Amino acid sequence: MGSLPFTVSDLQTSVSGVRSNPTLLCTPLMGTTVEQMLTEMRKAKEIGADIVEIRLDCLRNFSPAQDLQILIKQSPLPTLVTYRPIWEGGQYEGDENKRQDALRLAMELGASYIDVELEVAHEFNNSIYGKKPQNFKVIVSSHNFHNTPSTEAIGNLVARIQASGADIVKIATTALDITDVARVLQVTVHSQVPTIAIVMGERGLISRLLSPKFGGYLTYGALEAGAISAPGQPTAKDLLDLYNFRLIKPDTKVYGIIGKPVGHSKSPLLFNAAFKKVGLNAVYVHLLVDDVEKFFNTYSAPDFISGCSCTIPHKEVAIKCMDTIDPIAQKIGAINNIVRKPDGKLTAFNTDYIGAIEAIEDGLRESNGSSPAVGSPLAGKLFVVLGAGGAGKSLAYGAKEKGARVVVANRTFERAKDLADKVGGQALTLAEIENFHPEDGMILANTTSVGMKPKIDDTPIPKHALKHYSLVFDAIYTPKDTRLLREAKESGKIIVYGTEMLIRQGFEQYKNFTGLPAPEELFRELMSKHA
Missing domain, CATH: 3.20.20.70 (Aldolase class I)
Structure with missing residues (x-):
């Protein structure tokens, strides 16, 4: 059908x-x-x-x-x-x-x-x-x-x-x-x-x-x-x-998160609490999707799916299903937020890069006492991104926009090189990252699934290699305290949790879905309670 x-x-x-x-x-x-x-x-x-x-x-x-x-x-x-x-x-x-x-x-x-x-x-x-x-x-x-x-x-x-x-x-x-x-x-x-x-x-x-x-x-x-x-x-x-x-009710708007796997996502918790608090007639659900194109072709009625968050592994492939794409998302080549307009057309955005980069900048500012007015603390820093998927693209693009020098490491070198070339950076394989330390004070951003439930004892980089970094960010938020972040903390590094990226990109998605400002305090309260 x-x-x-x-x-x-x-x-x-x-x-x-x-x-x-x-x-x-x-x-x-x-x-x-x-x-x-x-x-x-x-x-x-x-x-x-x-x-x-x-x-x-x-x-x-x-x-x-x-x-x-x-x-x-x-x-x-x-x-x-x-x-x-x-x-x-x-x-x-x-x-x-x-x-x-x-x-x-x-x-x-x-x-x-x-x-x-x-x-x-x-x-x-x-x-x-x-x-x-x-x-x-x-x-x-x-x-x-x-x-x-x-x-x-x-x-x-x-x-x-x-x-x-x-x-x-x-x-x-x-x-x-x-x-x-x-x-x-x-x-x-x-x-x-x-x-x-x-x-x-x-x-x-x-x-x-x-x-x-x-x-x-x-x-x-x-x-x-x-x-x-x-x-x-x-x-x-x-x-x-x-x-x-x-x-x-029959006229309740439906939003959801499409992904595979998707059951671990905390997004329904945040959005449904927010909808209820402000009295919006909407619900946000888990959507386990195997084939994105088939999904959007089937559920194409304007009054069924009103919008989606988009997670692994669909952030790149979903682009071909969109009618319009925000220019920044187009440049990144990955989307995580889809809004259906009243005419049924699908518009896509990328809010990952905003959430993650803002969280990393705030982490650096907090440690050195600088003010947002001074400019980005990422400017001139060597920014190492692990993973070249949708989230990796968002981080690499966001870091470049803030003036950082970008290095992309991925399991397959070809994907790392493709992304590195787009942001004018350097490419490595994940295997090479342990011995990569051209300078100290680097920023590390993990966007791979290494360390995610159920394999919580895994880490993408050994503890001894973390000494060359000043800040470590992990996009994983289940568990919140990944092995990577625990070892970075033990090594005295600034750490930024994946929950920060989730919360901040969620603020942007909420605005795109509803046209209203996000209830930021509620999102933070819920995440701290259910992390």
Whole structure:
């Protein structure tokens, strides 16, 4: 498919036609005993869930009459009862009649919802015909753990589920690419019955986060990260506190960070807190993108993706997808900030170089007591950049603009030379950097991923070689204290954290996204709390 073929007005019509209530948040209970599940129920209520899903197939010893009575009657929240068989991704391997008997008993004992699989839905719904309590709903579900079918196949599946007698349609597919989500949204947003639509896996995360935008009946949030009931499920706490789930509406603007990997990014934390504080109807999400061009071609509707931050490895390749590029970003050859104009056109900027260079300059000024009015403390300095990717290009360009002499070291010499030639500098391989010390007082800026989680014991340069530098900057911010920075500090050098670059370039991105000044104090407070 080329793009999302619907607009915000379609969404609003569709949602109001189905239900006006906000999308419900359901927390699955994965305890192996009734006691554990009762504890989990109380936690779910404390967190702010609307419903709990009692996963009967997780219980080690299950006595239907006794256990269902306790679980349903003692739940502080409405209950959704699921008894998932192994053939649909669950843990139950026993007799099918007994399984359905337990579900019918749950209905009789006051469960609000039962989730039954499409394969047996006709049979189950016929067995309860005329016996359904008022306000009780049957969710008929279909799970695909392999892929996401075509738009036509999803539409046919939804029609089959509706025809089975479902009160609520539930489809769960698997994302092989983030663009798979678009096909599910395209079908479900026009569904004529209440629908739960989930695309599993990290690439399908937006199907869960943006459920209220697309009129989803409910979405699932785990009690904790290790207790998920399906791949890619966020925690209920993250949905509510990190992504402001309750504030998302059909006309909410969507921003996000595209990258691979991307789950480590702190940007959603900063932007969503800022949006909430100033009352902007917007949400900022993680977007695990494999193919940038495919992503922008698919999500091309002006009222879907309003803007993106762009991180490794897409800072250079994303340029070809842009309609206009800021002249400085064009010169650098890398972008990290994309804004969609009202006409749908994409404009790109580079805010990395501003954030990093300002942080390094301030670090030098602080140490020598100079004032910003004096000019850049980088002027005339030998500035060594490790890495020739998007961030490396930003640092090399920024340093040259401030009058520094630039040296670029990269794993592959050709890339180092290409960047060094552009900024009138010198090129080296990373292997040569240990013995490179033409002078003392140099500046070192690491933009490689060496030392990033999970390989936190790695460093791009041995400790003894740091004696020739006056300041060391590391663009990595997970962890904040990289081995490189720890060893630089032990060697008595000025250090500048990657979080400084993140915060400062974030100020610029926020301005580009919203046209408003960034809440700088809030960004700093959040980063210090969550570093």
